[in-house]
Amino acid sequence: MASSTSRHRPQDQPLTDYDVLIVGAGSAGLSAALTLGRCLRRVLVCDGGDPRNAPSPAVHGFLSRDGIKPAELLRLGREQLAPYPSVELRTARVLEIKPLAYGFEITAETENSRSFTITARKVLLSTGVEDELPPLDGMRELWGVGVLHCPYCHGWEVRDQPLAVYGRGKGVTGLALLVSRWSPDVVVCTDGPGGLTDHARQRLARQKIQVREEVVKCLEGTKKGELRHIVFETGEPLARHALFVHPHQHQRTQFAEHLGCRITGKGAIWIDKKQQTSLPGLYAAGDNTSGLQQALLAAAEGSKAAININETLTREECPK
Known part of the structure; x- marks a missing residue:
């Protein structure tokens, strides 16, 4: 020294x-x-x-x-x-x-x-x-590429693409409204009952943000970590380019x-x-x-x- x-x-x-x-x-x-x-x-x-x-x-x-x-x-x-x-x-x-x-x-x-x-x-x-990722098949495998945590860090790279936001309650509402800055096509996936208030649903609807409350079965993607589909226990799979989550x-x-x-x-x-x-x-x-x-x-x-x-x-x- x-x-x-x-x-x-x-x-x-x-x-x-x-x-x-x-x-x-x-x-x-x-x-x-x-x-x-x-x-x-x-x-x-x-x-x-x-x-x-x-x-x-x-x-x-x-x-x-x-x-x-x-x-x-x-x-x-x-x-x-x-x-x-x-x-x-x-x-x-x-x-x-x-x-x-x-x-x-x-x-x-x-x-x-x-x-x-x-x-x-x-x-x-x-x-x-x-990060404590939700115990969902595909979440860990796609983390960092198809599953993202921060729109300020990654929003530009997925701008104008079909996006999803995973979560429930007040937290998912705020994140979805934020992500809608980067894309006009945003869907909230609550993986079961979302615990959304009427006011929250109205705010999301005003931004044309859909809500799907079916239980999520898994995330499908490529070997490179890119997201392709969100698969539900019931209902049609949802084609998405990326999913945002605040774990x-x-x-x-x-x-x-x-x-x-x-x-x-x-x-x-x-x-x-x-x-x-x-x-x-x-x-x-x-x-x-x-x-x-x-x-x-x-x-x-x-x-x-x-x-x-x-x-x-x-x-x-x-x-x-």
């Missing part, structure tokens, strides 16, 4: 292995590492595996990188960390995060199943979430919960305006926090968290 990075530290604290541990190497984690590297901070990034958008053929809406493959975006992100010698990237899975009086002790495991322990003054969780989600890791951090009613990690969780020194950024989910926004959150972490570290190093 560069010797210049150790010139500042709190006088009353032992020297830790790193200033910051970043758990997760997606858009949020790599963006945070870049900012912290430029601050001469000693950083370890633990890359635990593929990101949530790995099945998607492209990342859209990312300024200067619109349409890039998810793996290529991350490859470029890792490549651009190379000029910063104080940033280290390891393929490793974090097993435990233990708070200390002066920071955190972290135990992790390499891809060769070798464990190691390090200390860090601050920790950033950029671990993302897992339930859960945290990819349970570190925040195990550390006693505040969790929102929707299962997201609560953070303050500086990206810090309810546990001092532990930060979070990206899809694991509340709000809109998009690669560009995750990268922005990572950068914001890094700036706040660096400024907190600086205050600790330069007391009044």
Whole structure:
């Protein structure tokens, strides 16, 4: 590590292995590492595996990188960390995060199943979430191509095509009305009684959005993941080009919960305006926090968290 990075530290604290541990190497984690590297901070990034958008053929809406493959975006992100010698990237899975009086002790495991322990003054969780897709034949197989979650990310690619929206109640109503911005041919599939109010049905009807409440049997598509038909238990199959769904989600890791951090009613990690969780020194950024989910926004959150972490570290190093 560069010797210049150790010139500042709190006088009353032992020297830790790193200033910051970043758990997760997606858009949020790599963006945070870049900012912290430029601050001469000693950083370890633990890359635990593929990101949530790995099945998607492209990342859209990312300024200067619109349409890039998810793996290529991350490859470029890792490549651009190379000029910063104080940033280290390891393929490793974090097993435990233990708070200390002066920071955190972290135990992790390499891809060769070798464990190691390090200390860090601050920790950033950029671990993302897992989607809980409906247990419907074809849903998982078509996920990312024929089954989509975000019209802002994928609406342009399926514009003016026959589309469907899967779900029930208030959530499916809002998503269907949003998707109708990209196509005049949208059908809501509720997979049984939809729980739609009269008002919701009227709103959908005004936009010429049909509702089919038959039980869905399966989704039929191609080997490339393209949707062809929605097949019902009764009634005619519905030919569609793509289906949008907002699946339930859960945290990819349970570190925040195990550390006693505040969790929102929707299962997201609560953070303050500086990206810090309810546990001092532990930060979070990206899809694991509340709000809109998009690669560009995750990268922005990572950068914001890094700036706040660096400024907190600086205050600790330069007391009044």
